[in-house]
Amino acid sequence: MLSRSAERLYWLARYLERTENIARLVSVHMNLLLDLPRGVEMGWQQLIRINASEQEFYEHNKIVNERTVTRFLLTDSSHLGSLFSTLSAARENIRTSRELLPDEAWEQVNEMYLYAKKNLDSVVSRRSRVLFLNEILKGCQRFTGLLSGYMSHNNPYRFIRLGRNLERADMTSRILDLASLLLSESRSDEMRQYETILWMNILKSLNALLMYRQQMRSRVKGDDVLNFLLLDKNLPRSVGCCIAEISDSINKLPNHDALPEKVVELERYVQAIDTHQTTQVQLRGILDDLQNKLGELHAQIADNWFIGTSVE
DSSP states (O other): OOHHHHHHHHHHHHHHHHHHHHHHHHHHHHHHHHHSOTTSSOOTHHHHHHTTOHHHHHHHOSSOSHHHHHIIIIIOTTSTTSHHHHHHHHHHHHHTTGGGSOHHHHHHHHHHHHHHHHTGGGGGSHHHHHHHHHHHHHHHHHHHHHHHHHSOOSHHHHHHHHHHHHHHHHHHHHHHHHHGGGGOTTOOHHHHHTHHHHHHHHHHHTTOHHHHHHHHOSOOOHHHHHHHHHHOSSSTTSHHHHHHHHHHHHHTSSSOTTSHHHHHHHHHHHHTOOOTTOOHHHHHHHHHHHHHHHHHHHHHHHHHHOOSOSOO
16 A cells, blocks of 8 residues: 555544544543532643643633633644644545545544534533533544444554554553642642542543453552553553554554564563552653653654655
């Protein structure tokens, strides 16, 4: 297949995964703030931090509240990391790759884009925002299931799988970065009191709460959550599972000789992480290194297969 086609499929998957992650983060965060009392230091600024977009946000907004953050993350077309921007980019990449995908795949993404465009103003209202986010989440999940069931699991599918899992691993690491707040020695007594709710929120943001309870069969504890979301190779959104999926995709693609060793190094790094008794500073250092290594892997994938023609 052509290099430019492979790149478009890779970015299609990354952008749709990013769209789903943004929708999930905002949705779960709204529910979290309803469960916490006033005074607990968890606000909308945490979502800006997770997405590493603080500088861009403050260039256009003077205050941080539900209205400004949700507009910035969901509907701001000038922000390339907003839900609408990433969905638009995914639509453009699939529009130029329609010959490689089932017709239903294009129809699903296009319908989701048209729905989002029509309902951008509805996110101002919390009730309407919930309906909007649920529809986007369902659309992304339908797309993933549709490809799994309709599309041949050949090289085009492998590039989609590669992009999806690299994006997913990156977002999981960013969500876990939020957990560093829960390990701070200076956290308030109120924060300590509600730690279990906060750890549960992190699991919910990755659709992992039920799987955690089935596997751990104990109350939600910070060390166990971190290990589960970093190391478990059976949970689709854990970093360890994403890297295993990346490795499998790369090994089945042509001209991959330079990459398996890099993936093995990344896998060894992740499996060697020990989160027990980890301090806030140590965890942030680990996650920063992990995000850098994922960025390096993306660069190596691009150098190996792509020529830089897709909509990014």
